[in-house]
Amino acid sequence: MKGVLLVNLGSPKSTDPKDVKTYLGEFLMDERVIDLPKLLRTILVKGIILNTRPKQSAKAYAKIWWDEGSPLIVLSERLQNKVDDMTSVPISLAMRYGEPSIKNGLQELYDQGVTDVLLVPLYPQYAMATTETIIVLAEELRDQFFPKINFTVVPPFYNHPDYVTVLARSIADKLDHVDYEHLLFSYHGVPERHIRKSDITNSHCKIDGSCCQTPSKAHQFCYRHQCYETTRLVGEKLGLKEGTFSTSFQSRLGFDPWLKPYTDRTIEKLAKDGIKKMAIATPAFVSDCLETLEEIAMEGEEIFHENGGKDFHFIPCINDRQDWVKTLSRWIDEWANQPVKDTKAS
Structure with missing residues (x-):
């Protein structure tokens, strides 16, 4: 059975500096975000940045926070729901950092019987700190917890x-x-x-x-x-x-x-x-x-x-515009109608 995992960046749970600190810690300790040796990265992030930046970032988040929560999370959920209504396969949502996690997203699909997953990094352009880190983590989680799952990764669509x-x-x-x-x-x-x-x-x-x-x-x-x-x-x-x-x-x-x-x-x-x-x-x-x-x-x-x-x-992002929903849904259905590849990853 086929299913789709949409993956976006992520967000703190709230504008509380403690939640912002937790989020920034996970984000900035990623070796593909700050690509320094682990010791230097730890000194920089845990010794300096996390002692100074969370309060400042919390104030910034407070300026843009919606009643429903983080704009990025809310908009991603809206996109997921609209695409789910227009496609023939299960659609789950995950964040690279914070919740809902990629592990939870894969578990949600697996519990529905999905073994062939279309991984959709919601980034038009490829970068170490975005697309690559999503793919690497997803593959690590697959190998450790979901060995029966196969991945197909949507390539960067910057020029599609x-x-x-x-x-x-x-x-x-x-x-x-x-x-x-x-x-x-x-x-x-x-x-x-x-x-x-x-x-x-x-x-x-x-x-x-x-x-x-x-x-x-x-x-x-x-x-x-x-x-x-x-x-x-x-x-x-x-x-x-x-x-x-x-x-x-x-x-x-x-x-x-x-x-x-x-x-x-x-x-x-x-x-x-x-x-x-x-x-x-x-x-x-x-x-x-x-x-x-x-x-x-x-x-x-x-x-x-x-x-x-x-x-x-x-100019706002494309968010959950109907033409973007239709485009993404069409890409998904085109993939869903292809024969299942008997490979672990592609």
Whole structure:
């Protein structure tokens, strides 16, 4: 029997600093998020970050928390329920960090008789700290607790025509009656070393301004290339003129080089350069969350206004839009109608 496990990032249980600390501890101790040797990672996370950041993050979460709970969890549940109504196989939901856990999601499917699971990381672009860590943990849990389960993993869909159409339409819907001068595509940042570590050629990724446009097998796992490609494809779909849109990266942590240009500095520069009306989309996220609702919609707007900008238009993620629900449901049904592969993982 077939079934689907949708997996998103996760969220604290509440805005209480203790719950935020627990969540951040699990998240930041992941070796694919902070890829330092375990001793150094432990000193950094448990010795420094978890003693300073939870209260600050708790205040940020409190700004965007809904009556129903964490926006990311609520929106993911809405997506799950809508997809479940439109598909012919069981649909479960899990979070990489926090609850509901991937183990619980797999158990829920297994208890229904599912032995062939479509694993759907809800990230359009591939990255060590997102798609890869989900797959690795799911496989570890499968090997330990669910040896009869087979996995099929949905590949990154950053350039899938269906996804590009949905994303472009979501942007157009928001901007249809809005006057703006520049559209910024802001993606979650990662350390530059993550890009090089993901380079299966061990030589292509130079982060030099040209490697992402030069065809290579490395692009299969290159987050930077996939972000720029999403921007390019959506720009073409919307018929945007060169110079009226650009790409940036947000949410850097620590002092190591992260992908540039940085979103906060880009917003500041746009305002200082005379842009009075801007819009911003966040295509690295399927569901709105702290990084979109607080960091972009609140902090980003504040930066823009402080530096002379006037109108700031935040574009929500695709969340549980009906066209996204239909697209995801169609992908699932296409997979569900294929013969079951007699393999442990694919």
